[in-house]
Amino acid sequence: MRNLSLRHTNQVLLLLVLSVAVLYFGRVFLIPLAFAAVLAMLLAPVARRLERWHLGRVGAALICLLLLLAFVGGCIFIVGAQAANISEQLPQIQQKLQQLLAQAQQWIQQQFGVAPEQQIRFVQEQVGKLAQSANRFLTMSLKGIGGLLSGFILVLLYLFFLIWGRDKLRKFFLQLGPNERRAEVGQMLDEITKVAGQYISGRLLSMLFLAVFYLIGFSIVGLKNALLLSLIAVLPTLIPYVGAFIGAFFPLTMALVSGSSGQVLPVVGVLVAAQVIDNNIIEPLVMGSRLNLSPIFTIIAIVAGELLWGIPGMILFEPLLAVIRIVCSHVPALHAYAFLLEDEVQEPRWVERIKQLVKQK
Incomplete structure (x- = not known):
């Protein structure tokens, strides 16, 4: 009994370790697929309703994609339109930020006895250190944006085929289980x-x-x-x-x-x-x-x-x-x-x- 218990525990631990390894090393592939699967479950009722309107499986899947794109595009448009208003207020924001910095310098000088010149020198040193890695950060950011766009395209592709072939996937999982x-x-x-x-x-x-x-x-x-x-x-x-x-x-x-x-x-x-x-x-x-x-x-x-x-x-x-x-x-x-x-x-x-x-x- 002890050997069986130990064997079962080892099997569970091995399964857990393998699952973590697959999730981590396969994240580039699994993340878009997981997003698409969750969105497909969300849009499944919409697809069924469209199919009852005789739009066909492909047409229903395409309309679901268009609805998702319209939602994302609407959010981006609203954020972009509102962000343009902030650019007009940059001079006022900059002035207020300078006032806050001056107040912060006075407070630091009163509490810790550090002169404003020393504070500015410290900030300049930190900015210099950050500037050394600016190019690397910019490169990583561009790669991140590219990865985000490619991941979004993959989500759309997976989503289309999951909605289109959801009945076949359901039959596949049903066949995995015993008949009874x-x-x-x-x-x-x-x-x-x-x-x-x-x-x-x-x-x-x-x-x-x-x-x-x-x-x-x-x-x-x-x-x-x-x-x-x-x-x-x-x-x-x-x-x-x-x-x-x-x-x-x-x-x-x-x-x-x-x-x-x-x-x-x-x-x-x-x-x-x-x-x-x-x-x-x-x-x-x-x-x-x-x-x-x-x-x-x-x-x-x-x-x-x-x-x-x-x-x-x-x-x-x-x-x-x-x-x-x-x-x-x-x-x-x-x-x-x-x-x-x-x-x-x-x-x-x-x-x-x-x-x-x-x-x-």
Whole structure:
């Protein structure tokens, strides 16, 4: 019994090590494919609706791609149009930044006794060190942009073929299971498609709420370029947990540099209020327990995703872990792992009541 237990443990550890190696060394291939798979699950209902309108499988897939391109292009256009307004305010921002730097120099001199000349000399030395690696940074940035564009093209190609051939893929997975369990395999595939698609749609609805709330709040506060700052603050929230802190940095910086000192606290209030409402009301309603993942394993998935795939991993590993949980729940030998990954936090009763009212309507 001890040998069997040790053998089983070694097999699990070997599988884990091999999986990590494949995920890390195959990330260039796997990241676009994973994005395309999640988007295909999101757009599957749209494709089915278009096919019922007699557009054909190819036409439905092409329209889904056009909808995705229109959404991405619209976001880029809005950000670009709003960013042009900031260029007109650069002289004012520069003047305010100089005032803040002067105040910071005075504070450092009072607290630490470092003269402004020494502070400037220190800054110049650091700038000189940064300038030595400027060419390398520029080269890496250009490579990163090229990789991003090529990755996006791959996502579009994968997405087209996944939507076009989704029935064949479904039949393939059904044939992998024994005949007596094909119904359960089909149920598992339906759950995976539903969970992944609804997670992305719920995340987008949450981002839409935050964008509108930020826009209204920043406009009331009087923060300039409220629309651009709202979009910049919302986009990082695709990353669970840490995205909200990343997105809040730029509005706070702009409130400090381009606005008045009295705008900082109101902007903080808007950011905090939006997150409180989103975390406690919006997300439970539009997302609820769709992923059904334990909070600790959600955090582990985000950390592991960043280590293996970077920012794309922080976005993708949470729904991918939910897919693993669903697979484990349908394999008798893996039920214990599904139980371990399941969310132990019960959904609030008021959320259940609101969902029941919505279903009745």
